[in-house]
Amino acid sequence: METNLLSIIIFAPLVGAAINWLVGRRVRNEMFIATVACGSVAISTIVAFYLAFNSHGALRTEEPLFDHIWTWLHVGNFRADFALAMDRLSGTYALFITFVGFLIHVFAVGYMHGEDGFYRFFAYLNLFMFAMLTLVLADNFVLMFVGWEGVGLCSYLLIGYYIRRKEAGDAAKKAFITNRIGDWGFVLGIMLTFFLTGSVSFFANPAAGEAAQTALSFFKTAQVDPFTFGAIFAGGATSVAILLFIGAAGKSAQIPLYVWLPDAMAGPTPVSALIHAATMVTAGVYMIVRCSEIFVHAPTAMFVVAIIGAATALFAATIGLAQNDIKKVLAYSTISQLGYMFLACGVGAFVAAIFHVITHAFFKALLFLGSGSVIHGMHHEQDMRRMGGLKKYMPITFATMVTGWLAISGVPIFAGFFSKDEILWKTWSAAGLGSFAKVLWAIGAITAFLTAVYMTRMMVMTFWGEERFRKVQPIHDEHEEKDDHHGPVVPHESPRSMTIPLIVLAILSTIGGFIGVPYAFVNRDVNIIEHTLEPAVAKMPASESTEHADEHAHVAEELALAGVSVAIALIGLGVGWTVFKRRPLLEMPRILENKYYVDEIYDKTLIRPIEAASREGLWKVFDIGVIDGTLHALGDAVTELGRLARWLQAGFVRGYAAIILVGALILIGLFAYFGFPR
Amino acid sequence: MEPQLSWYLALSAVLFTIGMAGVIIKRNIIAMFMCIELMLNAVNLTFVAFASFFHDVTGQLFVFIVMTVAAAEAAVGLGIIIAIFRNRETLDVDEASILKF
Numbered sequence: 001m002e003t004n005l006l007s008i009i010i011f012a013p014l015v016g017a018a019i020n021w022l023v024g025r026r027v028r029n030e031m032f033i034a035t036v037a038c039g040s041v042a043i044s045t046i047v048a049f050y051l052a053f054n055s056h057g058a059l060r061t062e063e064p065l066f067d068h069i070w071t072w073l074h075v076g077n078f079r080a081d082f083a084l085a086m087d088r089l090s091g092t093y094a095l096f097i098t099f100v101g102f103l104i105h106v107f108a109v110g111y112m113h114g115e116d117g118f119y120r121f122f123a124y125l126n127l128f129m130f131a132m133l134t135l136v137l138a139d140n141f142v143l144m145f146v147g148w149e150g151v152g153l154c155s156y157l158l159i160g161y162y163i164r165r166k167e168a169g170d171a172a173k174k175a176f177i178t179n180r181i182g183d184w185g186f187v188l189g190i191m192l193t194f195f196l197t198g199s200v201s202f203f204a205n206p207a208a209g210e211a212a213q214t215a216l217s218f219f220k221t222a223q224v225d226p227f228t229f230g231a232i233f234a235g236g237a238t239s240v241a242i243l244l245f246i247g248a249a250g251k252s253a254q255i256p257l258y259v260w261l262p263d264a265m266a267g268p269t270p271v272s273a274l275i276h277a278a279t280m281v282t283a284g285v286y287m288i289v290r291c292s293e294i295f296v297h298a299p300t301a302m303f304v305v306a307i308i309g310a311a312t313a314l315f316a317a318t319i320g321l322a323q324n325d326i327k328k329v330l331a332y333s334t335i336s337q338l339g340y341m342f343l344a345c346g347v348g349a350f351v352a353a354i355f356h357v358i359t360h361a362f363f364k365a366l367l368f369l370g371s372g373s374v375i376h377g378m379h380h381e382q383d384m385r386r387m388g389g390l391k392k393y394m395p396i397t398f399a400t401m402v403t404g405w406l407a408i409s410g411v412p413i414f415a416g417f418f419s420k421d422e423i424l425w426k427t428w429s430a431a432g433l434g435s436f437a438k439v440l441w442a443i444g445a446i447t448a449f450l451t452a453v454y455m456t457r458m459m460v461m462t463f464w465g466e467e468r469f470r471k472v473q474p475i476h477d478e479h480e481e482k483d484d485h486h487g488p489v490v491p492h493e494s495p496r497s498m499t500i501p502l503i504v505l506a507i508l509s510t511i512g513g514f515i516g517v518p519y520a521f522v523n524r525d526v527n528i529i530e531h532t533l534e535p536a537v538a539k540m541p542a543s544e545s546t547e548h549a550d551e552h553a554h555v556a557e558e559l560a561l562a563g564v565s566v567a568i569a570l571i572g573l574g575v576g577w578t579v580f581k582r583r584p585l586l587e588m589p590r591i592l593e594n595k596y597y598v599d600e601i602y603d604k605t606l607i608r609p610i611e612a613a614s615r616e617g618l619w620k621v622f623d624i625g626v627i628d629g630t631l632h633a634l635g636d637a638v639t640e641l642g643r644l645a646r647w648l649q650a651g652f653v654r655g656y657a658a659i660i661l662v663g664a665l666i667l668i669g670l671f672a673y674f675g676f677p678r
Numbered sequence: 679m680e681p682q683l684s685w686y687l688a689l690s691a692v693l694f695t696i697g698m699a700g701v702i703i704k705r706n707i708i709a710m711f712m713c714i715e716l717m718l719n720a721v722n723l724t725f726v727a728f729a730s731f732f733h734d735v736t737g738q739l740f741v742f743i744v745m746t747v748a749a750a751e752a753a754v755g756l757g758i759i760i761a762i763f764r765n766r767e768t769l770d771v772d773e774a775s776i777l778k779f
Contacts, residue, residue: 651778653771657701657710 005051006067006084009044009094010133016040017126024119034109037122041105041129045098051086058091059532065091066139066205073142077198085139085203089536092354092529093136093286100278100361101129103501107369108270110497111376121161121268128154132279136286141190141200141215144287148186148251151280152179158275159267171263178260182250186287189243193294196240202290216293220538227299241294241301244287245308252284253335254312254342259599261335265327269372272327277334277368278361285341285357289350292538296348299432306346306433310443313339317450319595321457322588325382326371329458333408334364336447340423343444347433349426350537355516355529356423359415362512363407366505370401373498374462377491378469384458385585389467393491396499398463400506405459407509409452410569418513420448421565425518425558431540445568452572453579460580468584520558686727693720707759707769711752718748 016036024033052059064087073080086094105125112121131150138144153176160172194200197218204214225231231238248254253261264276275281288295288305295302313336320332337360344353375382377394391398407414410421424444430437469491493499516529525531580586591597648659671677693716700713722741729737762774 649778651775653774654702654705661698661702 001056001061001063002066002068003051004067005047006065006086006137007069008047009051009098010084010130010137012040012043012047013126013129013133017123017130020119020123020126024123028119030109030113030118033119033122037126038102038105038109040126041098041102044129044133045102048091048094048098052091052095058086059088062535063087064139064203066203068205078194078200080140080142080200082143083139083205084134084137085205086137087203087536088532089286089289089354090136092358092533093282094133096358096361097129097132097136097279100365100505101132101274103504104270104274104278104365104369107273107372107498107501108268110495111270111372112268117161117163121158124154124157124161125270125274128158128275128280132283135283139201139203139205141193141202144290145183145186145190148247148283148287149183151275151283152176152183152251155179155264155275155280158271159264161267161271165266167263168266171260171266175260175264178257179250182247182257185243185246185250186248189240189247192235192240192243196236216291219293219297222297224297225299227303229300231298231300232304236298237294238298238300241291241298242304244291244294245301245305248284248288248342249308250284251287252281252338252342254284254308254339255315258312258316258335259602262328262331262595265325265331269327269368269375272331273365273368273372276331277364281334281338282341282357282361285338285345285353288342288345289354289537292345292350295345296538296540302346302348303433304346305342306427306440309339309342309344309346310440310447311339312336313343313447314443314450315339315596317447317454319592321450321454322592324385324593326374326384326387326458326462327368327382329384329454330364330367330371333367333451333455334360336451337364337408340420340444340447343427343440344423347427347430347437347440348540349423349430351530351533352419352422352426354533354537356419358515358529359407359419359509359512362505363404363414363416363509366400366404366502366509367408369498369502369505370397370404373397373494373502374401374491376494376498379491381469384461386469387462388465388469388584389463390491391463394493396493397502400499400502401459401463403506403509405455407513409455409573410448410565411573412566413510413513415509415511415513417565417569418516418518421562422516422518424448424565425561428561429554429557445564448565449568449572452569453576456573456576457580457584460577461584464581465584518558520555521562523555683727683731687724690720690724690727693717693723705770705772707762707771710771711755711759715748715752718744 016039019036020033024036027033051057051065054060056065058065064085066083066085068081068083070082072082105122108121108125112118115121128151131147131154133147135144135147135151138147156172156176159175160169162168190200193215197213197215199213199215199218201214202216204217219237222237225234225236225238232242233239250257261276261281265272267275295305316332316335316339320329320336323329323332337356341353341356341360344350344356374387374390374394374397377390377397378387381387403414407416410417412418424441427437427444428441430440433440517526518530519525519527594600697713697715697717697720700716701710704710704713722744725737725741725744727737729735729741759769763769766773
């Protein structure tokens with residue numbers, strides 16, 4: 001069904017960005033800029049909710065809503081239009097992106113108060129919303145890639161928002177370049193898809209003249225690739241899937257391309273919350289679930305995805321345990337939770353992955369915004385070793401962060417429990433992986449335990465215990481100090497513009513899980529999210545017919561596993577509480593604190609050689625030698641010719657006479673030889 | 679024996695060659711001019727010889743034109759020589775070679 005309202009969702013933030021950039025810069029009125037920015041996102045939110053939930057809404061019907069804005073690329077068989085499509089998957093995404101984005105915009109109004117670049121921040125933030133929504137609502141690979149690149153660009157602009165800090169600029173470059181490496185894989189994947197299927201579209205919109213055979217429908221009827229290592233290079237579905245996954249690994253910070261995310265914490269906290277927790281980093285998961293039809297025909301690729309997801313989850317959790325900067329803990333936590341989402345995709349539990357995306361958006365945005373509130377209240381102090389006992393100074397922040405903490409640790413009834421448990425259950429019961437599924441489950445379980453431990457450590461160090469901020473002078477190392485304090489920092493609660501979004505997100509983190517209550521818990525089919533998203537994702541080929549039978553048959557097993565999850569969460573909380581309440585400054589192993597020296601390893605093995613090769617080879621040999629050399633040689637050649645030509649003008653009259661004579665003789669000779677002209 | 683056409687042409691050729699060599703070899707501008715006149719007259723002789731032997735008066739007509747041109751050119755050339763002589767006090771053509779790199 002065609003509707004022009006879809007374009008409002010993406011264009012409202014774009015207009016907001018333009019207004020803020022052009023007008024806001026002159027006006028410099030925070031109220032105006034904030035109204036434009038939050039207002040445009042609010043418009044997107046309202047339209048998204050309307051389109052999703054009205055009687056013909058995207059979340060109610062099977063057919064997607066289309067909006068063919070204009071015909072962009074149409075060359076022979078290749079068709080990639082600027083066209084939007086809201087089906088159940090993209091509708092779900094659009095809902096939480098716009099809503100959580102709106103809350104974060106409101107928070108940022110309070111957080112960025114007094115900044116010189118207030119208009120610039122909100123212009124970029126709105127531009128980001130435009131790009132993200134384009135990514136999610138695109139109806140073909142190419143437009144999705146436009147959004148993909150757009151969010152990468154905005155990530156760069158926003159991480160490097162503090163333009164005077166070198167570390168921010170470096171982090172921004174690192175993010176962009178690492179993303180680029182992923183994009184290489186993604187673009188190759190798109191090309192291979194077109195080569196195999198003749199289309200890059202996700203949906204067939206006959207009203208706009210698009211062909212009925214789309215990229216995804218081709219794979220639906222194709223054969224499943226064999227589960228071998230060679231399938232990766234065979235040029236079929238597996239190759240496409242692996243290439244797409246490389247793109248997803250770059251955008252969603254999986255091994256080996258996760259290194260940009262911790263550094264990205266150099267950006268303002270609302271940026272970390274929006275981009276690096278709730279939305280941009282989940283773009284990779286969205287892309288994989290959108291292309292789930294391709295993945296289910298590529299078991300080798302799914303295996304790779306599952307392994308990398310599980311490994312990343314565990315790896316990042318161990319590092320998060322040893323970080324002292326509150327935002328770095330949350331950054332590694334994000335990487336770890338993203339690993340869970342990819343693990344879910346890898347075992348075929350796409351709906352579970354999206355469910356975790358949604359609950360993670362709620363509680364991770366909450367945690368990041370809460371940490372932003374803490375940082376704001378502590379006058380830009382970020383090191384947890386200098387915090388402590390904040391719960392009586394910042395009660396609202398404390399209360400909301402407690403809900404986020406319980407949610408991420410997987411304590412029932414909070415949101416994280418339902419989604420994380422769903423992933424763990426689906427991993428345990430994954431068909432086709434045999435006993436390896438139990439190994440993956442074990443990795444997931446250990447990660448859940450570590451998650452509970454490090455989150456408890458973070459909470460205990462920040463909110464309980466002695467008030468360490470009274471003992472030390474605030475050290476102004478890399479943090480921008482706007483207010484110069486020469487005494488101990490006295491924390492204060494944040495203004496309402498910051499605490500209200502926290503409260504809303506806390507409510508969502510508490511009750512948000514109820515949209516996905518599995519059958520096993522209540523013996524009734526109330527799993528809303530399962531029912532909503534099931535038509536939009538692909539099913540594993542082997543289990544098409546056994547899906548529902550399984551669900552009702554293994555109830556006891558599922559309940560047992562859920563019990564284990566709860567036990568793990570509570571034990572983790574207990575361990576964290578007992579260890580860190582008494583000794584909050586307990587030193588963690590050096591290797592974890594230094595993040596396994598991965599950045600240093602990359603530097604030595606990849607970056608230095610490439611830099612050296614570029615400097616010596618590409619620059620000195622090719623740029624200066626070949627290109628500049630060619631130009632210099634051309635110039636010198638012309639000069640030489642000129643030098644030779646000078647000889648003709650010696651000013652020697654008798655010489656001129658001689659040349660005339662010789663010329664005449666040659667002419668006569670030619671005529672005599674070839675015949676006189678008639 | 680009657681003079682043959684080839685004799686006239688040979689004479690003309692010899693005169694022309696002498697004139698050519700003189701233009702290149704001589705350093706005195708007046709001498710160069712005299713050699714140029716010699717070349718022109720050699721050509722005149724050729725035209726007249728052909729006119730006479732082929733009973734075609736066109737050759738003699740052309741001699742008129744050549745003579746006119748020679749006269750005009752001599753006038754202009756001598757004017758230039760006088761101008762150069764007033765500046766340089768020499769008739770050596772090698773001394774007039776400042777229009778160079």
